[in-house]
Structure formats: C-alpha cells, structure tokens
Amino acid sequence: MRKWWEKAVIYQVYPRSFQDSDNDGIGDLEGIIQRLPYIKKLGADVIWMNPIYKSPDRDNGYDVSDYEDIQPVFGDMATFDTLLTAAHKLGIKIVMDLVVNHSSNQQKWFVEAKKAKDNPYHDYYIWVDGKPDKYPNNWGSYFSGPAWTYDQKFGQYYMHLFAKEQPELNWRNHNMRQDVYKMMRWWLDKGIDGFRMDSVSLLDKPDGYPDAPNPGHALYADAQSTVADGKRLGDYFKEMNKEVLSKYDMVSIGEMDGSKIEDAKEYTDRDNHELDMIFQFEHVTLSPNKDPRFGKWNDEPVKLTDLKASLSKWQTGLNKTGWNSLYWNNHDQPRAVSRFGNDSTDYRALSAKMLGLTLHMMKGTPYIYQGEELGMTNCHYTAISQYQDLESVNAYNELVRKEKIIDKNTMMKYLATMSRDNARTPMQWDTSENAGFSKGTPWMAVNPNYRTINAASQVADPHSVFAFYQKLIKLRHTSDLVVYGDYKELDPDDSQVFAYLREYQGQKMLVISNFTADTVNRDYGQTRDDQLVISNYQDDQLTELRPYEAKTYLLS
Missing domain, CATH: 2.60.40.1180 (Golgi alpha-mannosidase II)
Incomplete structure (x- = not known):
C-alpha cells in the first residue's frame, strides 16, 4: 500500500530564523503563516518545524520544559491552531519535532525527580550512584565535557548526552513511555500530520553504561557505537507504533545518528510496524578531523568518491526494504552549497542546482532546508563573538582556550566550515533591511550576501535556483520512476x-x-x-x- 509521504517533498522551517512578524528579532508562528504562500509556490507538501514548545532555550528549543505549550516568543496555542488550519487549507501538512530522548531540567517531571529518590518521577531519568570525583564512565557530551552531572543531595549522577540542562529520559520506565505516548496523541488529535523524532537512536542506553572504546577528547560522537541502536530500541518503536503511530494517517521520521543499514531496515520495514523513515548521518559526517580530539571540526572538503559510496550504500541497502530521508543540510549542518558545492559568485547557483538534482532524483523523501532552494551559503563569520550555537562556543572554549590544542585562526576556519550557526542565519527574503526577516534587531546577524541571494529576486526568475527546485518537486509529484x-x-x-x-x-x-x-x-x-x-x-x-x-x- 502506497503512502502519501512517498511522493511528498518536505520543507524544513527553523522558526527562530524564518520570519519575524512582531519585530522582536525572533521568527515566530505568525511569520510562518505569512510565508505559507511562498512554500505553496515552491511546491512543497509538508512543513517540518523545529521545536516550538515552551523552553528555557539552552539549546534553541531542544530542551523542552512543557510539551503541550508554545514558547511565548513564537506565539501561543491559538496562533499555532491558526497556522495548522491555514496550512491545511493550502494542502500543506505540518510535522512537529518530537524531543523525547531528553527534556529540560525545568520540565515538571525533572522538577519532581529532584525532590526525592522515592518520587515516582525520579526514575523517569537516568541516575547512577557515585562520588563527586569519579564519573560513572568516560562518555562525553555532544556539547563538550562529561555526559554526567553530580547531584549532592542524592549522591547520584544524572546522565545528559547534550547540555547538563537536558537530562536523559529513562525509556525503561513504563510510566514515562506512556506519558510520552499520551502527549503524542494530544498533538495528533489536534490535527498535526506527523513527528520528526530527535535523537531517537539513543533512547536505549546499554546495560551497565560501559566505557566507550575510543572516547577521544571527551567528545560524545566517538561513543556512537557504544550508545546508538540499543537492543530494546526496536521494541520501543513497536510499542510506540501500536499505541500511537498506527492510529493516525501520519508520517514518523526518526533521527538516527550512528545507525547502520541493518538497523534502519528493521526500523523502516513496514512488516515490523515501527517507523516510516529515518535520517542517517553517514554522508554528512564523512570528513571528521584526522585528530580524534577535534571530532567534527575541520575544513576538509568531502571526497566525491566517499560521498557516492555512502549515498549509494543507503540507496541500495534500503531499496527493497525501508525508506530513505534525502537531505544535504538542516539546522545542525552547514549550508549544502558551501559544504558539497561551490559558493563562489561564479558557481553558486549552478552547483546549488546540481546538488538539488543529484539528491531529488534518488529514491526516498527529499527535504529542503529553508533557503536551500535559494542557494543560501555559510555565513563565514570571523569572530567567536558572532557565534551563538552552544556546540560551537563550547568547542572553541574547550579546544582553544582551555586545552590550547588548536590555534584560534584554525578553529575559526573550522567553525566557518562546520558550525551549526551557518544554517541558522535568518531567511533571506529581499534586499530590504535585515533581508526582510525583521525590522528589529535579528537574534542572529543576517548573512551580508542577502542583497544578491534572496527570494524576491528568484521567485519570478525562470532560471533561478528557486525555479529549478520547483521543477524538481514537480517531477517527483508526477513520476513514479523518480519515486519508486x-x-x-x-x-x-x-x-x-x-x-x-x-x-x-x-x-x-x-x-x-x-x-x-x-x-x-x-x-x-x-x-x-x-x-x-x-x-x-x-x-x-x-x-x-x-x-x-x-x-x-x-x-x-
């Protein structure tokens, strides 16, 4: 049985940087509503929004403090309902980000968990008895430093694979899982069309939390093989499917950092009743620094033979069983044309179109990250003060200031190539002040090249990158050969x-x-x-x- 999402093209909106409607410098839901006609004109079928839930914003919304409320800076639930209705009237579906590998430390479950060891919510999180001077293992956080924080009151460490304000949820706790499913049903009953599930390859932590074999410089990425795709993970997905996913006409998308093809086959094989598709990370992590202490930070171009081998492996591996998510970039990756193409004046548009064609003619569901359809580029910042991304700032402080194992200029080149902030600069709408994103002071500086790279100059130009993406989307909508x-x-x-x-x-x-x-x-x-x-x-x-x-x- 064919599914609607097989022929769909998904447009990713990073709300904070998409369109500011009230001129406070931060994008919002009303801004997305204003730009729905643009997404419709492009031809995309689905909008995937990054988290808009209430949050202290330690990690730009990926630290959720209330799963059933809207972050005030984005609007309120009435505005969300208006957005959902307006999108559906245009035939555009809405997919929400689901962040349930961890929560904010201000989420009500963790607030309760901190009250007492015998509080029922204490076991909603991962705690290990220990002493202040000895971590439970050698795991490092994605954001530098150890993946553990000590709680003096309990004599225990709690686990956080990201920031210390993002404690890991304990998926072995039945009641915690049921509360997650209840929350998912609440959103789906509202009428949303699916979930993109953040970091779900990490839900099942290994028994005993063994040391990572090659922890490197306290960078969690080196422990992927230790943590990703635990033995209970498929069971969690089956339970989620039975309790929630199978009851709605929706799409379920798992972000699966570290997953292998055989794992992906299990998760996305329809006979297994788990997920619809996954994001794998192999092709966007092909050029890690040769010095393992530096993790992803480098400025080496990706070898085409490596890129082809990776993408082809996943195309072939999931051809008969499973389904691929096709993407070049997102809110966590540098801009595609700067990473895999050529963002020089002479070749930016050509290489942006080339990348679009290469990806959209493959089998799977393509994703377009806001501005990709314009050929937006990396921001090429020159000072650490210009960066806001927690991962980038922490890595600079760790590698340059604290450990002094890399010089400032080299690290700045690495950040200009690989920082997540490259994707988070405001959307470039036109040549007016702040690229038409906001009349206030943007939360992040607009890329100066907005005067030449913007939507207004492209939507009516039949030879633009935007027009080329329109053609690619139309091909997918009309050709079973492209889709299947x-x-x-x-x-x-x-x-x-x-x-x-x-x-x-x-x-x-x-x-x-x-x-x-x-x-x-x-x-x-x-x-x-x-x-x-x-x-x-x-x-x-x-x-x-x-x-x-x-x-x-x-x-x-």
Whole structure:
C-alpha cells in the first residue's frame, strides 16, 4: 500500500530564523503563516518545524520544559491552531519535532525527580550512584565535557548526552513511555500530520553504561557505537507504533545518528510496524578531523568518491526494504552549497542546482532546508563573538582556550566550515533591511550576501535556483520512476562525476552530475534519441559536462 509521504517533498522551517512578524528579532508562528504562500509556490507538501514548545532555550528549543505549550516568543496555542488550519487549507501538512530522548531540567517531571529518590518521577531519568570525583564512565557530551552531572543531595549522577540542562529520559520506565505516548496523541488529535523524532537512536542506553572504546577528547560522537541502536530500541518503536503511530494517517521520521543499514531496515520495514523513515548521518559526517580530539571540526572538503559510496550504500541497502530521508543540510549542518558545492559568485547557483538534482532524483523523501532552494551559503563569520550555537562556543572554549590544542585562526576556519550557526542565519527574503526577516534587531546577524541571494529576486526568475527546485518537486509529484525506481550507481571510482541509473517498470532514467569546476567528458551511452528531462544548463552537449553541470535523461 502506497503512502502519501512517498511522493511528498518536505520543507524544513527553523522558526527562530524564518520570519519575524512582531519585530522582536525572533521568527515566530505568525511569520510562518505569512510565508505559507511562498512554500505553496515552491511546491512543497509538508512543513517540518523545529521545536516550538515552551523552553528555557539552552539549546534553541531542544530542551523542552512543557510539551503541550508554545514558547511565548513564537506565539501561543491559538496562533499555532491558526497556522495548522491555514496550512491545511493550502494542502500543506505540518510535522512537529518530537524531543523525547531528553527534556529540560525545568520540565515538571525533572522538577519532581529532584525532590526525592522515592518520587515516582525520579526514575523517569537516568541516575547512577557515585562520588563527586569519579564519573560513572568516560562518555562525553555532544556539547563538550562529561555526559554526567553530580547531584549532592542524592549522591547520584544524572546522565545528559547534550547540555547538563537536558537530562536523559529513562525509556525503561513504563510510566514515562506512556506519558510520552499520551502527549503524542494530544498533538495528533489536534490535527498535526506527523513527528520528526530527535535523537531517537539513543533512547536505549546499554546495560551497565560501559566505557566507550575510543572516547577521544571527551567528545560524545566517538561513543556512537557504544550508545546508538540499543537492543530494546526496536521494541520501543513497536510499542510506540501500536499505541500511537498506527492510529493516525501520519508520517514518523526518526533521527538516527550512528545507525547502520541493518538497523534502519528493521526500523523502516513496514512488516515490523515501527517507523516510516529515518535520517542517517553517514554522508554528512564523512570528513571528521584526522585528530580524534577535534571530532567534527575541520575544513576538509568531502571526497566525491566517499560521498557516492555512502549515498549509494543507503540507496541500495534500503531499496527493497525501508525508506530513505534525502537531505544535504538542516539546522545542525552547514549550508549544502558551501559544504558539497561551490559558493563562489561564479558557481553558486549552478552547483546549488546540481546538488538539488543529484539528491531529488534518488529514491526516498527529499527535504529542503529553508533557503536551500535559494542557494543560501555559510555565513563565514570571523569572530567567536558572532557565534551563538552552544556546540560551537563550547568547542572553541574547550579546544582553544582551555586545552590550547588548536590555534584560534584554525578553529575559526573550522567553525566557518562546520558550525551549526551557518544554517541558522535568518531567511533571506529581499534586499530590504535585515533581508526582510525583521525590522528589529535579528537574534542572529543576517548573512551580508542577502542583497544578491534572496527570494524576491528568484521567485519570478525562470532560471533561478528557486525555479529549478520547483521543477524538481514537480517531477517527483508526477513520476513514479523518480519515486519508486530501483537505483544503480555508475563508475563509483570517478572522483569528478556522480552518475546513476533509476529503473521502474521498463523505464530507465540516467542522472549525471559534475561536482567540479572543470569541463569533463563522460559517455554513458546517452544519445539525441533520449529525452532530456531536466538540466541546469540551457543546452545539452551530450557527453561534455561543463562546470557543475547536472542533467537527467529518460532513456529511449
């Protein structure tokens, strides 16, 4: 049975940076309502919003203090209801972020948990007896430092794989799970269309919390193999599906950092009744620093052969069983055109279109992160004071100021390449003050290139990046070959060109993308008899591929 989300294209909105309606410098729900016609014009079917729940904002909303209330800076529940109704009238579905690996330390469950060991909510979190001078294990937090905080009153540590204000929920507690399911049903009964589930590969912690084999420089990413995909995880998903997911016409999307293909097959195999699709992280973590102490921080370009191997592995691995989420970037990743393309003036638009075509012709559900459809770039900050992202600031303080194992200039280059703040600068709507995002002072500075890269200059331009994304979305809506075709990579050792075939019910499609600024020649048997379906150049030279040229043929 086919599902609506198979042909859908999902547009990710980071509310804080999308559109500010009341000029306080922070994007809000009313701002999203104002921009719904833009998303409709693009052609996207679904909006996935990052967290809008009440939160102390230690981690930009991923520390939820009330799962059934709206962060006041974004609006209120009445405004959310208006947004939901307005989106549905336009045929746009709404997917919420679900943050239940951890909560805020101000969430009512943790407030109760801190009152007494015998309080029923104490066991909603993960506590380990210990002494102040000895951590339970060598795990580090994503945000630097240990993954444990000591509570003098109880003589116990509580676990937090992120900030200390984000204590881990104990998924082994039946009552805690039931409270989560109750909350999920509450939102779905409101009429939302699904959940993107944050960090759910981490829900089941290993028995005994063993040391990570290679903890590196207290960076949790090195402990992925220790924590991700615990043995009970599939059981939790089955229970969630039975209690909640199966009762609604919705989509369930798991963020699965560290998951392997075999795990993903289990989670997304429909016969298992777990999740619909997952986000895997392999292709966006291909160039970690060669020094393990630095984790992800580097400025090395990703090798195309590595990128092709990763994406092709997941395409092939989930081809018959499971479903892929297709993405280049999001709120946690640098801008796609800066990371995988070329954000120079000469090649930005071409390479942005090339990346779009390469991804959207694959099998899976494509995601467009706000501004990707315009070819928005990294912000290229030059001072640490310009950064707000907790992960970035903590890494700078740890590696440069505290440990002094990396010099300031090098770290600034690494941040300019990899910081999450690159994706969080305000949406670039037009050439007016603050790119049309706000008439107040934006919570984060607008990228100065908004005067040349903005929506107003692209929506009516048939040759713009925006127009190209419109064509890609239309193709997915109208072609079963694009949606359901089998995938076959061509020339995996080619370090310049990414080419693959799609095949479905006797039809074949050839996709060719030049990832370089060089003109190269490649002959995959394409002829003038084949139909050129889409290309980012105005003419076709068949075997000659110009800089960042990308094209798709329907083979005769």
